Amino acid sequence: MKRLTQLVAEVLVGQRDPAQLREFMSPRAYAALVRRAGVYxxxxxxxxxxxxGCPEPGVSEVGAVVDCGGRCRALALRVSFGGVVPLCTHLETDVRH
Structure with missing residues (x-):
């Protein structure tokens, strides 16, 4: 879970292309990630x-503090574990975009 959160944070900082995470994101979560790419x-x-993480059967809700080198940011993900790979179904940041 921490690895997926790190990859999302890298997109939010602008160091990773959101397309690299497409297979791990629902269409709604991916659209939110693309809209927010680089906002940190x-x-x-x-x-x-x-x-x-607050696990439920097959689902985790993750809250993270992301240190961006002078400022800490908040990040929340909802991840489902029903398929071959974990699927992020919801993404929230402390930046509204």
């Missing part, structure tokens, strides 16, 4: 400092 505006590589 940081030259530093993001570091996921805290990840908290």
């Amino acid at each position: 505006h940081s030259a530093a590589s993001p570091q996921v400092r805290i990840v908290l």
